[in-house]
Amino acid sequence: MSEKDIIICRCNDVTQKEIEDLIDQGITDIEEIKRLTRIGMGPCQGRTCIPLVMRIIARKTGKKIEEIPVPATRVPTRPVPMGVLAGAMNNEE
Amino acid sequence: MKSEAKTVIIGGGIIGLAIAYNLAKMGEEDIVVLEKGYLGNGSTFRCGSGIRQQFGDEANIQMMKRSVELWSGLKEELGMDVEFRQTGYLFLLYDEEELESFKKNVALQNKFGVPSRIISPEDAKELVPPLNTEGIIGAAWNHTDGKANPFKAVFAYANAAKKLGVEIYEYTKAEDIKVENSEIKSVITDKGEIKTRRVINAANAWAKLLNAKLGIDIPIEPYKHQSVKTEPIKPGQIEPMVISFKHDGVYLTQEAEQGGIIGGYGLKYGPTYDITPTYEFLRGVSYRFTQIIPSLKYVNVIRIWGGYYAETPDGNAAIGKINEINEYYIAAGFSGHGFMLAPVVGEMMAELIVNGKTKKPLWFYDPYRFERGELRGKAIQMG
Numbered sequence: 001m002s003e004k005d006i007i008i009c010r011c012n013d014v015t016q017k018e019i020e021d022l023i024d025q026g027i028t029d030i031e032e033i034k035r036l037t038r039i040g041m042g043p044c045q046g047r048t049c050i051p052l053v054m055r056i057i058a059r060k061t062g063k064k065i066e067e068i069p070v071p072a073t074r075v076p077t078r079p080v081p082m083g084v085l086a087g088a089m090n091n092e093e
Numbered sequence: 094m095k096s097e098a099k100t101v102i103i104g105g106g107i108i109g110l111a112i113a114y115n116l117a118k119m120g121e122e123d124i125v126v127l128e129k130g131y132l133g134n135g136s137t138f139r140c141g142s143g144i145r146q147q148f149g150d151e152a153n154i155q156m157m158k159r160s161v162e163l164w165s166g167l168k169e170e171l172g173m174d175v176e177f178r179q180t181g182y183l184f185l186l187y188d189e190e191e192l193e194s195f196k197k198n199v200a201l202q203n204k205f206g207v208p209s210r211i212i213s214p215e216d217a218k219e220l221v222p223p224l225n226t227e228g229i230i231g232a233a234w235n236h237t238d239g240k241a242n243p244f245k246a247v248f249a250y251a252n253a254a255k256k257l258g259v260e261i262y263e264y265t266k267a268e269d270i271k272v273e274n275s276e277i278k279s280v281i282t283d284k285g286e287i288k289t290r291r292v293i294n295a296a297n298a299w300a301k302l303l304n305a306k307l308g309i310d311i312p313i314e315p316y317k318h319q320s321v322k323t324e325p326i327k328p329g330q331i332e333p334m335v336i337s338f339k340h341d342g343v344y345l346t347q348e349a350e351q352g353g354i355i356g357g358y359g360l361k362y363g364p365t366y367d368i369t370p371t372y373e374f375l376r377g378v379s380y381r382f383t384q385i386i387p388s389l390k391y392v393n394v395i396r397i398w399g400g401y402y403a404e405t406p407d408g409n410a411a412i413g414k415i416n417e418i419n420e421y422y423i424a425a426g427f428s429g430h431g432f433m434l435a436p437v438v439g440e441m442m443a444e445l446i447v448n449g450k451t452k453k454p455l456w457f458y459d460p461y462r463f464e465r466g467e468l469r470g471k472a473i474q475m476g
Contacts, residue, residue, distance in 0.1 A: 043324055
Protein backbone atom coordinates (compact mmCIF):
# COMPACT_ATOMS: atom_id res chain seq x y z
CA MET A 1 0.00 0.00 0.00
CA SER A 2 1.41 3.41 -0.93
CA GLU A 3 1.46 6.45 1.33
CA LYS A 4 -1.26 7.95 -0.85
CA ASP A 5 -3.65 5.26 0.35
CA ILE A 6 -2.84 5.40 4.05
CA ILE A 7 -5.38 7.53 5.91
CA ILE A 8 -3.86 9.19 8.98
CA CYS A 9 -6.89 11.31 9.95
CA ARG A 10 -10.16 9.46 9.52
CA CYS A 11 -12.33 12.46 10.43
CA ASN A 12 -10.98 14.66 7.64
CA ASP A 13 -9.55 12.09 5.18
CA VAL A 14 -5.93 13.19 5.43
CA THR A 15 -3.37 10.80 3.96
CA GLN A 16 0.18 10.01 5.05
CA LYS A 17 1.40 11.46 1.75
CA GLU A 18 -0.26 14.85 2.40
CA ILE A 19 1.48 15.09 5.80
CA GLU A 20 4.86 14.01 4.39
CA ASP A 21 4.57 16.47 1.48
CA LEU A 22 4.08 19.37 3.90
CA ILE A 23 7.11 18.28 5.95
CA ASP A 24 9.14 18.02 2.73
CA GLN A 25 8.09 21.63 1.96
CA GLY A 26 9.60 22.67 5.29
CA ILE A 27 6.39 22.85 7.31
CA THR A 28 7.37 20.75 10.33
CA ASP A 29 5.47 22.53 13.13
CA ILE A 30 2.59 20.29 14.24
CA GLU A 31 0.43 23.39 14.92
CA GLU A 32 0.84 24.48 11.28
CA ILE A 33 0.33 20.97 9.89
CA LYS A 34 -2.83 20.74 11.98
CA ARG A 35 -4.26 23.94 10.51
CA LEU A 36 -3.30 23.21 6.92
CA THR A 37 -4.66 19.66 6.88
CA ARG A 38 -7.21 19.83 9.75
CA ILE A 39 -5.74 16.82 11.51
CA GLY A 40 -6.99 16.72 15.09
CA MET A 41 -9.86 19.11 14.33
CA GLY A 42 -12.56 16.52 13.62
CA PRO A 43 -15.04 14.75 15.89
CA CYS A 44 -12.37 12.46 17.40
CA GLN A 45 -10.26 15.45 18.50
CA GLY A 46 -7.07 13.83 17.30
CA ARG A 47 -7.23 10.65 19.32
CA THR A 48 -6.05 8.62 16.33
CA CYS A 49 -4.16 11.03 14.13
CA ILE A 50 -2.14 13.23 16.50
CA PRO A 51 0.13 10.42 17.81
CA LEU A 52 0.61 9.18 14.22
CA VAL A 53 1.49 12.66 12.93
CA MET A 54 3.91 13.20 15.83
CA ARG A 55 5.68 9.97 14.85
CA ILE A 56 5.87 10.98 11.18
CA ILE A 57 7.36 14.36 12.15
CA ALA A 58 9.85 12.67 14.49
CA ARG A 59 10.92 10.18 11.83
CA LYS A 60 11.30 12.74 9.05
CA THR A 61 12.94 15.54 11.04
CA GLY A 62 15.06 13.48 13.41
CA LYS A 63 13.40 15.17 16.40
CA LYS A 64 12.60 13.20 19.53
CA ILE A 65 8.89 12.56 20.05
CA GLU A 66 9.10 14.39 23.42
CA GLU A 67 10.24 17.54 21.65
CA ILE A 68 7.02 17.74 19.62
CA PRO A 69 4.26 19.65 21.45
CA VAL A 70 0.79 18.09 21.63
CA PRO A 71 -1.80 20.52 20.15
CA ALA A 72 -4.62 21.77 22.39
CA THR A 73 -7.72 19.63 22.88
CA ARG A 74 -10.88 21.70 22.57
CA VAL A 75 -14.09 21.70 24.57
CA PRO A 76 -16.32 19.63 24.31
CA THR A 77 -13.89 16.71 24.02
CA ARG A 78 -16.67 14.51 22.68
CA PRO A 79 -19.34 15.76 20.24
CA VAL A 80 -22.52 17.05 21.95
CA PRO A 81 -25.75 17.98 20.10
CA MET A 82 -26.56 21.72 20.14
CA GLY A 83 -30.09 20.94 21.36
CA VAL A 84 -28.74 19.36 24.55
CA LEU A 85 -26.58 22.41 25.26
CA ALA A 86 -29.36 24.85 24.35
CA GLY A 87 -31.97 22.90 26.32
CA ALA A 88 -29.86 22.92 29.44
CA MET A 89 -29.93 26.69 29.23
CA ASN A 90 -33.72 26.86 28.73
CA ASN A 91 -34.37 24.85 31.87
CA GLU A 92 -32.33 27.18 33.98
CA GLU A 93 -33.75 30.43 32.70
CA MET B 94 18.81 35.44 12.02
CA LYS B 95 19.79 38.69 10.32
CA SER B 96 21.48 41.30 12.51
CA GLU B 97 20.27 44.17 10.35
CA ALA B 98 17.17 44.88 8.23
CA LYS B 99 15.64 47.85 6.46
CA THR B 100 12.15 47.11 7.76
CA VAL B 101 11.05 45.01 10.75
CA ILE B 102 7.39 44.03 10.98
CA ILE B 103 6.29 42.81 14.41
CA GLY B 104 3.43 40.32 14.16
CA GLY B 105 3.15 37.28 11.87
CA GLY B 106 -0.62 37.32 11.51
CA ILE B 107 -2.36 38.05 8.24
CA ILE B 108 -1.93 41.85 8.67
CA GLY B 109 1.85 41.73 9.20
CA LEU B 110 2.28 39.21 6.39
CA ALA B 111 0.08 41.16 3.95
CA ILE B 112 2.09 44.32 4.68
CA ALA B 113 5.37 42.42 4.18
CA TYR B 114 4.17 40.96 0.89
CA ASN B 115 2.92 44.30 -0.46
CA LEU B 116 6.07 46.17 0.56
CA ALA B 117 8.20 43.55 -1.20
CA LYS B 118 5.90 43.69 -4.24
CA MET B 119 6.49 47.46 -4.43
CA GLY B 120 10.23 46.81 -4.58
CA GLU B 121 11.18 47.22 -0.92
CA GLU B 122 14.04 44.93 0.08
CA ASP B 123 15.46 43.61 3.31
CA ILE B 124 12.18 43.02 5.19
CA VAL B 125 11.91 40.89 8.34
CA VAL B 126 8.70 39.63 10.01
CA LEU B 127 8.87 38.62 13.68
CA GLU B 128 6.27 36.26 15.13
CA LYS B 129 6.36 35.23 18.79
CA GLY B 130 4.60 31.89 18.13
CA TYR B 131 3.68 30.15 14.89
CA LEU B 132 2.21 32.16 12.02
CA GLY B 133 -1.37 33.27 12.57
CA ASN B 134 -1.63 31.95 16.13
CA GLY B 135 -2.55 35.29 17.72
CA SER B 136 -5.86 36.21 16.14
CA THR B 137 -6.00 35.23 12.45
CA PHE B 138 -6.29 31.46 13.05
CA ARG B 139 -8.98 32.07 15.64
CA CYS B 140 -11.25 34.23 13.50
CA GLY B 141 -14.71 33.53 12.13
CA SER B 142 -13.55 33.68 8.46
CA GLY B 143 -16.13 36.26 7.25
CA ILE B 144 -15.48 38.95 4.62
CA ARG B 145 -18.08 41.69 4.11
CA GLN B 146 -18.62 45.12 2.59
CA GLN B 147 -21.84 45.79 4.48
CA PHE B 148 -20.55 48.52 6.78
CA GLY B 149 -22.31 51.70 7.87
CA ASP B 150 -19.64 54.28 6.97
CA GLU B 151 -17.96 55.41 3.74
CA ALA B 152 -14.40 54.53 4.70
CA ASN B 153 -14.99 50.91 5.72
CA ILE B 154 -17.22 50.36 2.69
CA GLN B 155 -14.54 51.67 0.28
CA MET B 156 -11.75 49.79 2.01
CA MET B 157 -13.73 46.53 2.04
CA LYS B 158 -14.81 46.95 -1.59
CA ARG B 159 -11.14 47.11 -2.57
CA SER B 160 -10.35 44.24 -0.19
CA VAL B 161 -12.97 42.03 -1.86
CA GLU B 162 -11.46 42.86 -5.28
CA LEU B 163 -8.12 41.70 -3.90
CA TRP B 164 -9.59 38.61 -2.20
CA SER B 165 -11.12 37.63 -5.57
CA GLY B 166 -7.68 37.58 -7.19
CA LEU B 167 -5.61 36.23 -4.29
CA LYS B 168 -5.48 32.69 -5.60
CA GLU B 169 -3.77 33.87 -8.80
CA GLU B 170 -1.72 36.60 -7.13
CA LEU B 171 -0.32 34.47 -4.29
CA GLY B 172 -0.33 31.13 -6.08
CA MET B 173 -2.43 29.26 -3.50
CA ASP B 174 -6.17 28.67 -3.18
CA VAL B 175 -7.34 30.57 -0.09
CA GLU B 176 -10.88 29.19 -0.55
CA PHE B 177 -12.44 32.63 -1.03
CA ARG B 178 -16.15 32.13 -1.72
CA GLN B 179 -18.68 34.88 -2.38
CA THR B 180 -21.56 33.25 -0.57
CA GLY B 181 -22.94 36.56 0.76
CA TYR B 182 -23.87 38.11 4.10
CA LEU B 183 -27.46 38.07 5.32
CA PHE B 184 -28.44 40.41 8.18
CA LEU B 185 -31.76 39.31 9.69
CA LEU B 186 -33.98 42.27 10.64
CA TYR B 187 -36.71 42.00 13.26
CA ASP B 188 -38.18 45.52 13.68
CA GLU B 189 -38.81 48.78 11.84
CA GLU B 190 -35.95 50.60 13.55
CA GLU B 191 -33.45 47.97 12.43
CA LEU B 192 -34.93 47.94 8.94
CA GLU B 193 -34.66 51.74 8.63
CA SER B 194 -31.03 51.83 9.74
CA PHE B 195 -30.11 49.02 7.32
CA LYS B 196 -31.95 50.80 4.49
CA LYS B 197 -29.64 53.78 5.10
CA ASN B 198 -26.58 51.52 5.14
CA VAL B 199 -27.66 49.82 1.90
CA ALA B 200 -28.10 53.22 0.18
CA LEU B 201 -24.58 54.23 1.25
CA GLN B 202 -23.15 50.86 0.17
CA ASN B 203 -24.88 51.16 -3.23
CA LYS B 204 -23.38 54.63 -3.69
CA PHE B 205 -19.92 53.04 -3.56
CA GLY B 206 -20.84 50.19 -5.89
CA VAL B 207 -21.61 47.46 -3.34
CA PRO B 208 -24.72 45.64 -4.65
CA SER B 209 -26.45 45.12 -1.29
CA ARG B 210 -30.26 45.27 -1.01
CA ILE B 211 -33.16 44.67 1.35
CA ILE B 212 -34.98 41.40 0.71
CA SER B 213 -38.13 39.75 2.07
CA PRO B 214 -38.23 36.99 4.71
CA GLU B 215 -39.30 34.58 1.93
CA ASP B 216 -36.23 35.46 -0.14
CA ALA B 217 -34.07 34.99 2.95
CA LYS B 218 -35.60 31.54 3.45
CA GLU B 219 -34.75 30.66 -0.14
CA LEU B 220 -31.11 31.58 0.48
CA VAL B 221 -30.99 29.66 3.78
CA PRO B 222 -33.55 26.83 3.61
CA PRO B 223 -33.50 25.82 7.31
CA LEU B 224 -33.93 29.45 8.52
CA ASN B 225 -36.58 30.19 11.15
CA THR B 226 -38.31 33.26 9.68
CA GLU B 227 -40.55 33.88 12.71
CA GLY B 228 -40.43 37.58 13.60
CA ILE B 229 -38.24 38.50 10.62
CA ILE B 230 -39.60 41.50 8.66
CA GLY B 231 -36.76 41.69 6.12
CA ALA B 232 -33.07 41.12 5.62
CA ALA B 233 -30.07 43.02 4.26
CA TRP B 234 -28.32 40.90 1.65
CA ASN B 235 -25.14 41.32 -0.33
CA HIS B 236 -24.13 38.44 -2.57
CA THR B 237 -20.56 39.70 -3.14
CA ASP B 238 -19.62 39.37 0.55
CA GLY B 239 -18.20 36.03 1.56
CA LYS B 240 -15.58 34.09 3.44
CA ALA B 241 -12.15 32.51 3.06
CA ASN B 242 -9.92 30.01 4.83
CA PRO B 243 -7.80 31.88 7.43
CA PHE B 244 -5.21 29.10 7.59
CA LYS B 245 -4.65 28.99 3.84
CA ALA B 246 -4.66 32.80 3.53
CA VAL B 247 -1.86 33.18 6.10
CA PHE B 248 0.30 30.58 4.40
CA ALA B 249 -0.41 32.03 0.96
CA TYR B 250 0.79 35.50 2.05
CA ALA B 251 3.77 34.05 3.94
CA ASN B 252 4.92 31.94 0.99
CA ALA B 253 4.45 34.74 -1.54
CA ALA B 254 6.37 37.15 0.73
CA LYS B 255 9.22 34.64 1.14
CA LYS B 256 9.47 34.26 -2.64
CA LEU B 257 10.00 38.03 -2.85
CA GLY B 258 12.83 37.81 -0.33
CA VAL B 259 11.03 38.56 2.96
CA GLU B 260 12.51 36.72 5.94
CA ILE B 261 10.02 35.40 8.50
CA TYR B 262 11.21 34.39 11.98
CA GLU B 263 8.71 32.34 13.94
CA TYR B 264 9.01 31.72 17.70
CA THR B 265 10.92 35.00 17.87
CA LYS B 266 9.49 37.54 20.27
CA ALA B 267 10.06 41.27 19.88
CA GLU B 268 10.76 42.41 23.44
CA ASP B 269 11.80 46.03 23.01
CA ILE B 270 12.51 48.74 20.47
CA LYS B 271 15.59 50.94 20.98
CA VAL B 272 15.02 54.58 20.12
CA GLU B 273 17.44 57.52 20.35
CA ASN B 274 16.37 61.11 19.62
CA SER B 275 13.14 59.93 17.98
CA GLU B 276 15.08 57.62 15.61
CA ILE B 277 14.66 53.84 15.76
CA LYS B 278 17.98 52.04 16.32
CA SER B 279 17.03 48.39 16.69
CA VAL B 280 14.51 45.76 17.72
CA ILE B 281 15.50 43.53 20.64
CA THR B 282 14.16 39.98 20.36
CA ASP B 283 14.54 36.95 22.60
CA LYS B 284 16.87 35.54 19.90
CA GLY B 285 19.05 38.65 19.54
CA GLU B 286 19.10 42.22 18.27
CA ILE B 287 18.17 43.41 14.76
CA LYS B 288 19.41 46.86 13.75
CA THR B 289 16.77 48.75 11.84
CA ARG B 290 15.42 52.24 11.28
CA ARG B 291 11.84 51.25 10.45
CA VAL B 292 9.34 49.24 12.53
CA ILE B 293 5.73 48.34 11.80
CA ASN B 294 3.68 47.33 14.82
CA ALA B 295 1.25 44.68 13.52
CA ALA B 296 0.95 42.92 16.88
CA ASN B 297 -2.83 43.58 17.24
CA ALA B 298 -3.76 42.24 20.70
CA TRP B 299 -0.20 42.86 21.91
CA ALA B 300 0.31 46.19 20.10
CA LYS B 301 -0.15 48.31 23.22
CA LEU B 302 2.60 46.42 25.07
CA LEU B 303 5.11 47.44 22.37
CA ASN B 304 3.77 50.99 22.27
CA ALA B 305 4.10 51.21 26.06
CA LYS B 306 7.86 50.54 25.75
CA LEU B 307 8.05 53.71 23.65
CA GLY B 308 5.76 55.81 25.80
CA ILE B 309 3.03 55.79 23.16
CA ASP B 310 -0.55 55.37 24.29
CA ILE B 311 -3.12 54.26 21.72
CA PRO B 312 -6.20 52.67 23.28
CA ILE B 313 -6.19 49.05 22.04
CA GLU B 314 -7.37 46.41 24.52
CA PRO B 315 -7.63 42.61 24.10
CA TYR B 316 -11.08 41.08 24.66
CA LYS B 317 -11.84 37.37 24.65
CA HIS B 318 -14.36 36.28 22.02
CA GLN B 319 -15.16 32.67 21.15
CA SER B 320 -16.18 30.62 18.16
CA VAL B 321 -17.83 27.26 17.69
CA LYS B 322 -17.55 24.58 15.02
CA THR B 323 -20.01 21.75 14.41
CA GLU B 324 -19.77 18.49 12.55
CA PRO B 325 -20.35 18.74 8.76
CA ILE B 326 -23.93 18.89 7.49
CA LYS B 327 -25.37 18.51 3.99
CA PRO B 328 -23.70 21.09 1.67
CA GLY B 329 -25.58 24.22 0.63
CA GLN B 330 -27.78 24.59 3.73
CA ILE B 331 -26.33 27.80 5.20
CA GLU B 332 -24.01 29.21 2.55
CA PRO B 333 -24.23 32.92 3.49
CA MET B 334 -22.96 34.39 6.75
CA VAL B 335 -26.21 34.80 8.70
CA ILE B 336 -26.30 37.55 11.33
CA SER B 337 -28.82 38.67 13.92
CA PHE B 338 -28.38 41.60 16.28
CA LYS B 339 -31.61 40.61 18.01
CA HIS B 340 -29.81 37.47 19.17
CA ASP B 341 -26.87 39.35 20.68
CA GLY B 342 -24.86 39.65 17.50
CA VAL B 343 -24.96 35.99 16.56
CA TYR B 344 -23.22 35.06 13.29
CA LEU B 345 -23.00 31.66 11.63
CA THR B 346 -22.17 30.12 8.28
CA GLN B 347 -21.43 26.75 6.75
CA GLU B 348 -17.77 26.29 5.89
CA ALA B 349 -17.22 26.08 2.15
CA GLU B 350 -14.94 23.05 2.00
CA GLN B 351 -15.67 21.28 5.28
CA GLY B 352 -19.42 21.70 5.58
CA GLY B 353 -19.44 22.32 9.34
CA ILE B 354 -21.12 25.36 10.88
CA ILE B 355 -18.75 28.02 12.22
CA GLY B 356 -19.81 31.08 14.17
CA GLY B 357 -20.22 32.85 17.48
CA TYR B 358 -21.99 35.72 19.21
CA GLY B 359 -21.26 38.96 21.02
CA LEU B 360 -20.33 37.49 24.42
CA LYS B 361 -17.00 38.97 25.45
CA TYR B 362 -14.70 39.08 28.45
CA GLY B 363 -11.93 41.50 29.26
CA PRO B 364 -9.70 43.27 28.73
CA THR B 365 -7.74 40.04 29.24
CA TYR B 366 -5.03 37.88 27.75
CA ASP B 367 -6.84 34.75 28.98
CA ILE B 368 -8.61 33.04 26.06
CA THR B 369 -9.73 29.84 27.79
CA PRO B 370 -13.08 28.80 26.25
CA THR B 371 -16.11 29.01 28.58
CA TYR B 372 -19.13 26.82 29.24
CA GLU B 373 -21.25 30.00 29.26
CA PHE B 374 -20.32 30.49 25.58
CA LEU B 375 -20.88 26.83 24.65
CA ARG B 376 -24.43 26.93 26.02
CA GLY B 377 -25.14 30.48 24.89
CA VAL B 378 -24.08 29.94 21.32
CA SER B 379 -26.04 26.67 21.05
CA TYR B 380 -29.16 28.42 22.37
CA ARG B 381 -28.88 31.29 19.88
CA PHE B 382 -27.98 29.11 16.87
CA THR B 383 -30.99 26.88 17.48
CA GLN B 384 -33.28 29.92 17.77
CA ILE B 385 -32.30 30.99 14.25
CA ILE B 386 -31.83 27.54 12.68
CA PRO B 387 -33.96 25.15 14.80
CA SER B 388 -32.71 21.98 13.09
CA LEU B 389 -29.19 22.67 14.34
CA LYS B 390 -30.35 21.14 17.63
CA TYR B 391 -29.63 17.74 16.07
CA VAL B 392 -26.12 18.74 15.01
CA ASN B 393 -23.09 17.97 17.18
CA VAL B 394 -20.74 20.66 18.46
CA ILE B 395 -17.19 19.51 17.86
CA ARG B 396 -15.12 22.33 19.28
CA ILE B 397 -15.10 25.81 20.71
CA TRP B 398 -12.08 28.09 21.03
CA GLY B 399 -11.19 31.56 22.18
CA GLY B 400 -9.42 34.41 20.43
CA TYR B 401 -8.96 38.16 20.65
CA TYR B 402 -10.81 41.15 19.41
CA ALA B 403 -8.12 43.80 19.87
CA GLU B 404 -10.60 46.62 20.39
CA THR B 405 -10.38 50.38 20.15
CA PRO B 406 -13.02 52.71 21.66
CA ASP B 407 -14.86 53.04 18.31
CA GLY B 408 -14.34 49.50 17.01
CA ASN B 409 -12.11 50.63 14.13
CA ALA B 410 -8.41 49.86 13.78
CA ALA B 411 -5.52 52.24 14.45
CA ILE B 412 -3.51 52.42 11.22
CA GLY B 413 -0.86 54.92 10.21
CA LYS B 414 2.35 56.70 11.05
CA ILE B 415 3.37 57.50 14.61
CA ASN B 416 4.51 61.13 14.76
CA GLU B 417 6.70 60.94 17.87
CA ILE B 418 9.14 58.41 16.38
CA ASN B 419 10.50 58.47 12.84
CA GLU B 420 9.61 55.47 10.70
CA TYR B 421 7.37 53.87 13.35
CA TYR B 422 4.05 52.67 11.96
CA ILE B 423 1.07 50.89 13.45
CA ALA B 424 -1.63 48.65 11.95
CA ALA B 425 -3.43 47.13 14.94
CA GLY B 426 -6.60 47.13 17.02
CA PHE B 427 -8.72 45.61 14.27
CA SER B 428 -11.64 44.96 16.63
CA GLY B 429 -12.59 41.73 14.83
CA HIS B 430 -12.15 42.97 11.24
CA GLY B 431 -8.47 42.24 10.63
CA PHE B 432 -8.93 39.13 8.51
CA MET B 433 -11.37 40.68 6.03
CA LEU B 434 -9.40 43.95 5.80
CA ALA B 435 -5.94 42.36 5.47
CA PRO B 436 -5.51 42.49 1.66
CA VAL B 437 -6.40 46.20 1.42
CA VAL B 438 -4.55 47.15 4.61
CA GLY B 439 -1.44 45.42 3.25
CA GLU B 440 -1.76 47.35 0.00
CA MET B 441 -2.50 50.73 1.65
CA MET B 442 0.26 50.41 4.27
CA ALA B 443 2.79 49.67 1.53
CA GLU B 444 1.53 52.74 -0.40
CA LEU B 445 1.75 54.88 2.75
CA ILE B 446 5.29 53.76 3.53
CA VAL B 447 6.67 53.88 -0.01
CA ASN B 448 4.69 56.83 -1.48
CA GLY B 449 3.62 58.68 1.66
CA LYS B 450 -0.05 58.64 0.53
CA THR B 451 -2.79 56.10 -0.15
CA LYS B 452 -5.54 55.63 -2.75
CA LYS B 453 -8.15 54.51 -0.22
CA PRO B 454 -9.21 56.40 2.93
CA LEU B 455 -6.64 55.16 5.42
CA TRP B 456 -6.98 58.51 7.29
CA PHE B 457 -10.21 57.15 8.78
CA TYR B 458 -8.12 54.84 10.98
CA ASP B 459 -5.85 57.71 12.18
CA PRO B 460 -4.25 56.51 15.45
CA TYR B 461 -4.46 60.06 16.87
CA ARG B 462 -8.24 60.38 16.60
CA PHE B 463 -8.68 58.99 20.12
CA GLU B 464 -6.60 61.67 21.84
CA ARG B 465 -8.33 64.33 19.75
CA GLY B 466 -11.68 62.90 20.82
CA GLU B 467 -12.79 62.31 17.21
CA LEU B 468 -14.24 58.85 17.53
CA ARG B 469 -15.76 57.28 14.42
CA GLY B 470 -19.27 55.92 14.34
CA LYS B 471 -19.05 52.50 15.97
CA ALA B 472 -18.43 49.97 13.21
CA ILE B 473 -20.87 47.08 12.87
CA GLN B 474 -18.81 44.60 14.81
CA MET B 475 -19.18 40.96 13.99
CA GLY B 476 -18.41 38.12 11.62
